[in-house]
Amino acid sequence: MEWAGWPAVKGAFMEEEVLAQIASSLIKGQAPRVQELVQSCLDQGVAPETIMDQGLVSAMSLIGRRFKKGEIYMPEVMIAARAMNAGLAILDPVLSQSDVEPRGRLLLGTVRADLHDVGKNMVSMMFRGAGFEVIDLGVDVPEARFVEAMTEHSLDVVGLSALLTMTIPQLKSTIEAIVAAGLRDRAIVMVGGAPVTEAYALEIGADGWAPDAASAVDRALELMASRR
Ligand code: B12
Numbered sequence: 001m002e003w004a005g006w007p008a009v010k011g012a013f014m015e016e017e018v019l020a021q022i023a024s025s026l027i028k029g030q031a032p033r034v035q036e037l038v039q040s041c042l043d044q045g046v047a048p049e050t051i052m053d054q055g056l057v058s059a060m061s062l063i064g065r066r067f068k069k070g071e072i073y074m075p076e077v078m079i080a081a082r083a084m085n086a087g088l089a090i091l092d093p094v095l096s097q098s099d100v101e102p103r104g105r106l107l108l109g110t111v112r113a114d115l116h117d118v119g120k121n122m123v124s125m126m127f128r129g130a131g132f133e134v135i136d137l138g139v140d141v142p143e144a145r146f147v148e149a150m151t152e153h154s155l156d157v158v159g160l161s162a163l164l165t166m167t168i169p170q171l172k173s174t175i176e177a178i179v180a181a182g183l184r185d186r187a188i189v190m191v192g193g194a195p196v197t198e199a200y201a202l203e204i205g206a207d208g209w210a211p212d213a214a215s216a217v218d219r220a221l222e223l224m225a226s227r228r
Pocket of ligand 1: 057060061063064065067068074077078081082113114115116117118119120122123158159160161162163164165166190191192193194195209210211212213214216
């Protein structure tokens with residue numbers, strides 16, 4: 001259904017309908033429309049977490065399933081991801097707003113040869129929302145760049161993201177590079193991304209893993225507490 005302003009049913013704000021419109025606009029790759037609807041939801045007092053889960057993430061999961069089945073192709077996935085990031089950009093200042101004292105510093109990046117950044121951006125937002133300062137190195141980050149950044153900043157956590165079977169070995173080689181540079185004890189290292197498992201994380205010498213952005217913050221705080 002096309003967006004034509006707030007439905008005037010008994011003057012009520014129809015949250016579910018607008019969330020469904022966010023999802024359908026994301027699936028169509030309509031980035032400006034996604035931004036407009038996300039902003040309107042925020043203005044109407046819808047919780048940012050609800051907008052993220054029920055509007056953005058649910059639609060992106062559907063895109064993933066359709067891509068896997070061969071129902072849609074790369075260009076559609078790409079414009080949907082762009083719309084997702086556009087929506088996240090509107091939520092970012094709200095989710096990152098926090099009264100909490102800075103709790104720590106996170107260095108974050110998607111590993112070499114991997115261009116997926118939607119999940120990484122969500123991890124960044126959740127940590128900032130929890131009061132962390134986040135240094136985001138972006139995507140396709142070589143091992144040496146992580147090492148260099150670790151020498152430049154005093155850190156609590158290093159987060160490595162990988163989404164491809166092909167790039168998962170870069171999680172291991174990045175940790176090996178950090179060890180070789182003598183920096184391994186400077187920060188907790190966490191890894192994540194859809195195909196990464198906890199067993200693999202421990203096998204390659206990471207301190208932790210989490211299935212999603214919210215639990216990543218909880219796990220990081222637990223690991224930080226156990227180091228003190
Ligand atoms: C969007 C997308 C793309 C976009 C990326 C755009 C962007 N800006 O990110 C584009 C179109 C560029 C793309 C390209 C490719 N893609 Co792609 N892509 C996807 C898709 C549909 C969604 C990924 C996503 O955004 N998920 C949503 C986020 C929220 O989830 P997430 O990333 O898992 O992150 C969450 C958690 O994992 C965790 N997390 C993430 N990072 C971290 C880090 C830490 C430290 C922690 C603790 C937690 C954590 O928290 C996040 C939030 O909750 C997936 C399918 C899928 N269902 O995953 C395929 C998928 C990942 N892609 C795939 C493939 C094959 C490719 C290509 C190789 C295709 C091609 N033939 O060219 C290229 C590779 C490009 C490259 N070099 O990276 C495959 C990978 C298969 C495999 N096992 O290797 C998938 C699984 C699709 C499939 N089923 O075939 N892709």
